[in-house]
Amino acid sequence: MYFRKKDCVAMILAGGQGSRLMVLTEDTAKPAVPFGGKYRLIDFPLSNCVNSGIDTVGILTQYQPLQLNEYIGNGMPWGLNSTNGGIHVLSPYSKSASSEWYKGTANAIFQNISFIDRYNPKNVLILSGDHIYKMDYSKMMREHNKRKADCTIAVLDVSLEEASRFGIMNTDDEGRIFEFEEKPKNPKSTKASMGIYIFRWEVLKEYLISDNEDPTSSNDFGKNIIPRLIDDGYNLFAYSFNGYWKDVGTIDSLWQSNMDILGENPELDMREKENRIYARNYANPSSFVSKSADVVNSYVAEGSLVYGKVHNSIISTGCVIERGAEIHDSFIMPNTVIEKSSVIKYAIIGEDTVVHANAKIGDNPEFYEKNKWGIAVVGKEREVPQNKIILPKETF
């Protein structure tokens, strides 16, 4: 079969379990976790791709892919239901000689070399399915091509204290990467890798094949492929990104990034028309806000009914907030019911959950010692009984 050659194919790594999101990813893949009232994490890389003019996307799934596959469907909500290219969900499959799971990020791409080869692209863009940011990849691609780079890595300037949590790129004045350090104790630079790579396909393919033959390798881009490319003298450049970016790998960061869309001039502006984030839409009627409701500095999505108090929070599609219920500084995921007189503070409540009357979930940080306080979490499809108390940092 003939496939039209593509300049760039994007590969989104969406197979991770996201175990630090605990109950929220018990039976769903991390990229399918809800965000911002009507989105899921995967909407960000997918929408960024489309807004950057990339129309061929492979999504590598492995862990609990049912909900994610269903959500992606034929790619129509993102305009990726095209005849040439479009969206492809790539799960591990058995081969004549062997069958294996995706062992690492690089191995996942290795197992799909034949998919990428069909489009014979000049470059391959590697993305993560669980980062919140808006980015025009075409600008990065322009830099990559201008510098005739073999690999370009997007980096974010972080504070020196934070730097030891990231993979750090040490570069010369021109942005050429001469050293990569994973979570360094004494960071020499503050350029943190965002997990966004553009590789020249020819080079990447060669290294994926040799990496796979190395039994000592953990088949990871950060740990294996990038250091080897640097050692072998290839052209690696850092591309600085200045916008909002967050890895929502933990409960705290997921909560924080949801809070970051609130306010007059939010850190992450979802309202601006440029680089819009698209999502699959369900046929919900408009939201109804009753006279008993009190909604301040909050987002309420379509299909919701609000009769209670909602402050500094996000109420997702299809939720019901009953009279007398109070929600402060929390993120309520889709189709969840909060019954009357329940009080929810600094919490994340999962999808399709019912919080029965008079429950108390989470609390303000000022009443607790620092290490005893955290975001309270209720999982997906739970039933929180009446009068139940869930303390900060607890999960249910």
Add this chain to the structure above:
Amino acid sequence: MKAMGVVFSNIYDSSLGELTNHRTVASLPFGGRYRQIDFVLSNMSNSGIYNIGVITKYNYRSLMDHLGSCTEWDLNRKNEGLTILPPFVSGNTGIYKGKLEALYSAVAFIDNPNYDYVVVSDSTVLCNINLRDAIESHIKSGVDITIISNKEAADGKKHPLAISVNTKNRVTGLLIDSPAEKGSYVGMGMFIFKREMLVSAIKQCYAKGYVHLERDFIQRGFNEKKLRIGIYKFDGVVLRNEDIKSYYKNNMALLESKVRKGLFLQDNPIYTKVRDEIPTYYGEGSEVCDCLLADGCSVYGKIDNSILFRGVRVEKGAEVKGSIVMQGTKIGKDAKLECVILDKNVTVSEGAVLKGTPQHPVIVRKGETV
């Protein structure tokens, strides 16, 4: 048994005045995020009717823009789907004077041997109905035409089709543009025909110069005892948007939860065009009291008993009461609005005051600045 659908998009254009200057009644916005035609298309799609023709006359650009590829209604299909039937001018037909004439120009579409029944519908009567049940009842009753009807209060208000029936649901009296009598029914602008019968009737009526479907075909056939007519009784929520007053009243009716529950059923959703708006933001100082809000609004002012369509912005100090605010409209600081219908993309300047009454709401036309 297989049925197809035919929808009229223009029939009552003139009764909705300024609101339909630039659009068909079918594409008139309703209920915060819908267009009127969404209801009939969703009903058909949810009932397994996937081959649908939409008859248009003029001003149908907004309708075509709304329908797009019809994916949202699940009508983007390989073998069936939605077809727009623009005026088919042959000889001196020109634009239609009545539904019969409109049907005549669509006869080639309707006369499709794959379908046994045709559901013909207006787009101004809004409800959530299972048409599968209605068609089954039509087949079982053995009548020539089934008129889908409901009971309305006998308040002297005139209806396009007032019907009295006997105990077997057979029509015993049929009045056009008349008030409903106590115990009688009112047609909902939805009819079920056997395809072959409909096609031959359209051709015969056209040859005789008849134009009006209800008067020249249904009522005449009934009076001359040539047609057996039955009704299908619908007892759910029915909203008839026949004029500005009822349009305003029916929008406001959506603020009652029992009306919303009757119209928006979880198993049979009403679909509409996706616009990828973000959820609605309620800023500091916003006060919202019994309002229906679509996605993409930003509210900083006070809104009371109102309906906000997608992407509306209400600035600080503004007060909006009993109003319908369509997509993309901006309401400036300290503006005061009561009983107003603001069409799409209107700009209300700072401090402007507009006041209508529920009987005579003030209408501001699309794109205007107040």
